[in-house]
Amino acid sequence: MISSSSRVFLFGYGNHGKPIGKGLSEDGFYIVIVESDEKNRQQAVEDGFEDTYLVDVTNDEHLMKLDIKPEDQLVCVMDDEHLNVFLTLSLRSLFESCTILSISDSIHTTQKLKMAGADKVIDLYEVSANRIHSILKRPVTTKLLEGFVGDQHEISFREIMIPEGSFLRGVMSDEYNFEQHGVLLVGMIDQELGNSFVFATTGINHKLDSGDTIVCIGREEELNAFENLIIQTEEGGDRS
Amino acid sequence: MKRLILKIALALSRSESYKTAKSFVRNILNNPLNPYKKYVDLSIIFFIITSVFILVYEVKHPVPEWIEYYDIYVVSAIFLIEYLLRVWVHADISPMVAEEYRQSEFLGREFRIKKVLKKGLRQKVDYMLTPSAIIDLLAIFPAYRPLRILRIFVLFRVFKLLRYAKSINQFTHVLSSKRFELLTLLFLLVFVVMTAGIALYVIEEQVNPYIESPFDAIYWALVTISTVGYGDIFPVTDVGRTISMVIIISGIAMISFATSVIVSAFSEKLVELKEVRIIEKINKNKEFLIICGYGQMTKMFFAQNEGQIQNYVILENNPLKVHQAQKDGFDVIQEDASRYETLSKFNAIHAKITLLCLTRNDVENIYITLNAKSVSSKIDVIARASSREMVKKFERAGADHILLPSEVADTMIRTAISHPTMYKAVHAILAGKGIARIDEIHVLEHDMICKKRVDQIDFKAFKLLFIGIYRGKGYPFMFIPSAYEIFQDGDVLLVMGQEMSIDYFKDIYQGSSR
Numbered sequence: 001m002i003s004s005s006s007r008v009f010l011f012g013y014g015n016h017g018k019p020i021g022k023g024l025s026e027d028g029f030y031i032v033i034v035e036s037d038e039k040n041r042q043q044a045v046e047d048g049f050e051d052t053y054l055v056d057v058t059n060d061e062h063l064m065k066l067d068i069k070p071e072d073q074l075v076c077v078m079d080d081e082h083l084n085v086f087l088t089l090s091l092r093s094l095f096e097s098c099t100i101l102s103i104s105d106s107i108h109t110t111q112k113l114k115m116a117g118a119d120k121v122i123d124l125y126e127v128s129a130n131r132i133h134s135i136l137k138r139p140v141t142t143k144l145l146e147g148f149v150g151d152q153h154e155i156s157f158r159e160i161m162i163p164e165g166s167f168l169r170g171v172m173s174d175e176y177n178f179e180q181h182g183v184l185l186v187g188m189i190d191q192e193l194g195n196s197f198v199f200a201t202t203g204i205n206h207k208l209d210s211g212d213t214i215v216c217i218g219r220e221e222e223l224n225a226f227e228n229l230i231i232q233t234e235e236g237g238d239r240s
Numbered sequence: 241m242k243r244l245i246l247k248i249a250l251a252l253s254r255s256e257s258y259k260t261a262k263s264f265v266r267n268i269l270n271n272p273l274n275p276y277k278k279y280v281d282l283s284i285i286f287f288i289i290t291s292v293f294i295l296v297y298e299v300k301h302p303v304p305e306w307i308e309y310y311d312i313y314v315v316s317a318i319f320l321i322e323y324l325l326r327v328w329v330h331a332d333i334s335p336m337v338a339e340e341y342r343q344s345e346f347l348g349r350e351f352r353i354k355k356v357l358k359k360g361l362r363q364k365v366d367y368m369l370t371p372s373a374i375i376d377l378l379a380i381f382p383a384y385r386p387l388r389i390l391r392i393f394v395l396f397r398v399f400k401l402l403r404y405a406k407s408i409n410q411f412t413h414v415l416s417s418k419r420f421e422l423l424t425l426l427f428l429l430v431f432v433v434m435t436a437g438i439a440l441y442v443i444e445e446q447v448n449p450y451i452e453s454p455f456d457a458i459y460w461a462l463v464t465i466s467t468v469g470y471g472d473i474f475p476v477t478d479v480g481r482t483i484s485m486v487i488i489i490s491g492i493a494m495i496s497f498a499t500s501v502i503v504s505a506f507s508e509k510l511v512e513l514k515e516v517r518i519i520e521k522i523n524k525n526k527e528f529l530i531i532c533g534y535g536q537m538t539k540m541f542f543a544q545n546e547g548q549i550q551n552y553v554i555l556e557n558n559p560l561k562v563h564q565a566q567k568d569g570f571d572v573i574q575e576d577a578s579r580y581e582t583l584s585k586f587n588a589i590h591a592k593i594t595l596l597c598l599t600r601n602d603v604e605n606i607y608i609t610l611n612a613k614s615v616s617s618k619i620d621v622i623a624r625a626s627s628r629e630m631v632k633k634f635e636r637a638g639a640d641h642i643l644l645p646s647e648v649a650d651t652m653i654r655t656a657i658s659h660p661t662m663y664k665a666v667h668a669i670l671a672g673k674g675i676a677r678i679d680e681i682h683v684l685e686h687d688m689i690c691k692k693r694v695d696q697i698d699f700k701a702f703k704l705l706f707i708g709i710y711r712g713k714g715y716p717f718m719f720i721p722s723a724y725e726i727f728q729d730g731d732v733l734l735v736m737g738q739e740m741s742i743d744y745f746k747d748i749y750q751g752s753s754r
C-alpha cells in the first residue's frame with residue numbers, strides 16, 4: 001500500500017507542518033522537509049528529520065533542484081497563506097503529475113488554492129465546521145471517533161491488506177465472525193472494482209481475496225492482534 | 241386571635257404542598273419562561289375579547305340570556321379569581337409571621353404580630369395600587385348590570401389586554417426614558433394653552449357668542465395649538481386672531497419637538513428592543529444554539545447547512561462584526577457572552593441549550609465556558625481550542641466537547657496521504673454524506689428495544705453493523721457488547737449502515753415514540 005519509492009515533500013514546518021510531519025513519519029513515509037525559514041528547518045532537524053532543505057520557495061530554479069519525481073506527494077502547509085498559494089501555483093506548473101495537497105486558513109484562500117491547481121485543499125474552517133455539525137447531530141459517535149486515526153482515542157479504524165495465503169482468503173465477508181477477534185468489519189477496498197470502497201452493510205456478500213484491503217474498527221490492541229493474525233497465518237490457513 | 245393567626249402561619253410556612261402550589265401559580269401567572277403561561281394568557285385574552293364584544297353588541301341588539309350569564313358569571317368570576325390569585329402570590333405573609341415568631345422566641349421578647357401583618361399587608365396594598373392591578377380590579381365590574389354607568393369599565397377590560405401586548409410595555413418603557421424632555425414639553429404646552437385661553441376669554445367673552453366660560457376658551461386654545469382646528473369656536477376680533485396665529489406657530493414647533501423626542505428615544509432603544517425580541521423568540525424553543533463570536537468559523541458553520549439551522553442566536557461583542565452578521569441576515573445580539581447576566585437571560589431550565597464557543601481566543605473561550613456552566617450545568621458547551629495543551633483546561637472548565645481546528649485539519653492531511661481510500665470512506669461515514677453512515681439510536685423507556693438482550697435483536701437482518709452502547713458519562717463505551725447485555729432507558733446505540741436501514745430500524749423498534 002505504501003510504496004517505498006513515493007516520498008512526501010512537506011513544504012513548511014510550522015504550526016501545521018510539525019504535527020503532520022510527525023504523524024506521517026509514524027505511518028512510515030519518507031519525509032522531505034522544505035522550509036524557507038532557517039529557524040523552522042533547524043527545528044525539523046532537531047525533531048529527527050534527515051532530509052531538510054532551506055529553499056527560497058518563490059524561486060523556481062531552487063524548486064527544480066529539489067529532485068521531485070512524478071509519483072511524489074507534495075504537501076503545502078506554509079504558515080504564510082500568500083506564500084502557500086504562490087508555492088502551490090509554482091509547484092503545479094513545475095511538476096504536472098504530482099499530487100499536491102494544501103492547507104487553507106480561510107474561506108478566501110481555499111478558492112485560490114484550488115485555482116492554483118492543488119489536488120486537494122483542506123480548509124481548516126470547513127473541516128472544523130463539519131465537525132461541529134457532527135458533534136451536534138451525533139455527539140457520542142464524534143466523541144468516540146474523534147481523530148479516527150489519532151492515537152489518543154480508544155476506538156479507531158484500520159486498513160489491513162490480506163496477504164497471499166492468509167486464512168481470510170476465500171472467506172465470505174458476511175459469514176465470517178469478526179467479532180470473535182474483538183473487531184468489526186466496516187468495509188473493504190476491492191482491487192477488482194478499481195480500488196473503490198465497499199461498505200460491509202450494503203448486503204453484498206463478498207468473497208475475500210488476497211490483495212483486498214479490509215477496513216476494520218476496533219480497539220488498538222485487538223486491531224494489532226488481528227492484523228498479526230492475518231499476516232502470520234501465511235502458511236497455515238486452516239484456523240478460523 | 242393572635243394564637244390562631246400564628247398557628248395558621250406556621251402551618252402554611254411548613255407545608256410543602258402550599259409552597260409548591262403557590263410557586264406554581266406564581267410561575268404560571270408571572271414567569272414568562274414557564275411553558276404553560278402561554279395557555280393561561282391565551283385563555284384570558286379570549287375571555288376579554290368575547291366579553292368586550294358582547295358588551296358592545298349588547299348596546300344596540302338584544303342578546304340571549306345565556307350569553308349574558310356567561311359574561312356576568314363566567315368571565316367576571318374568572319377575572320375575580322385571577323385578581324385574587326395575583327394578590328395572593330405577590331408577597332408571602334406566612335413566612336414573615338413565622339420568622340417574627342422565631343425571633344421573638346429567640347430573644348425572649350413579646351411576639352408582635354400586628355407589626356408583621358401590617359408589613360405584609362402593606363406589600364399587598366402596594367401591589368394593589370399598581371396600575372395593572374387597578375385595571376384588573378376595575379375590569380371585574382362591568383358585570384354589574386343595574387348600574388349602566390359601570391359599563392364604562394368595559395374599557396378596563398380592553399386595558400387588561402395591555403398586559404399581554406409587549407410592544408405597549410416597551411413603548412411606555414421607551415417613553416419613560418425621555419421622561420424629562422416630555423415633561424418639559426407638557427409643562428410648556430399647559431402654560432401656552434392656559435395663557436392663550438385666558439387671554440382670549442378676557443378679550444372676547446363679551447363679543448364672541450361661542451365663548452361663554454374659561455373652559456370654552458381653553459378648549460379652543462388646545463384645539464388650535466394642536467392644529468386640529470374644529471372651527472366650532474373661533475376668534476372674531478383682530479387681537480384674538482393675533483393670539484391664534486402665535487399659538488398656531490408655537491403649536492407646530494411643539495409638535496415637531498415632541499415627534500423628534502419620541503423618534504430619537506426609539507432609535508436609541510431600537511437595537512435593545514430588537515435584542516429583547518430575539519431572546520424572547522429563542523427562549524420559546526425547546527432546543528437551541530447559542531453561538532459566541534461571529535468569525536470565519538461561525539460563517540462556515542452556517543454556510544455548510546444553509547437554512548437548516550433554525551433555532552440559534554449569535555452573541556458578538558464587536559460592533560463591526562455584529563453589523564456584518566446583521567447584513568448577512570443572522571439573528572445577532574451585541575452582548576458579551578462572558579458576562580453572567582448575558583447568559584442568564586436564556587431559558588436554561590426549560591430548554592436544552594448548546595453553546596458554541598468559537599472565538600479565536602482561548603482565554604475568552606474558557607471564560608465563556610465557565611460562565612455558561614455557572615449559569616446552568618445543563619448547558620452543553622462545545623468549545624474551540626487552539627492547541628492540545630489547552631484541552632485539559634477546557635475539560636476542567638467543563639466543556640462537553642473540545643474542538644481543535646488545526647488538529648482536525650492536520651489529521652485530515654495525514655490520513656489523506658497515508659490511507660487515501662479509507663480517508664474518503666471514513667470521512668463519508670462520519671459526515672453522514674456517503675451511502676453508509678454511523679448513526680445514534682436513543683433508547684427510551686417505552687421503546688420496544690428497551691429491556692431486550694443484545695442477542696434478541698438481529699441487527700444483521702436490518703443490514704446494520706452494531707458497534708456498541710454508550711450509557712452516558714461515567715460509563716465506558718461498550719464496544720461490541722456481550723450478547724447478554726440488556727438495553728436500558730437512556731442508552732445510545734451506535735450503528736453503521738445505510739440511511740434507509742437505520743430509519744427502518746428506528747421505525748420498527750421505536751414505533752410510537754417517533
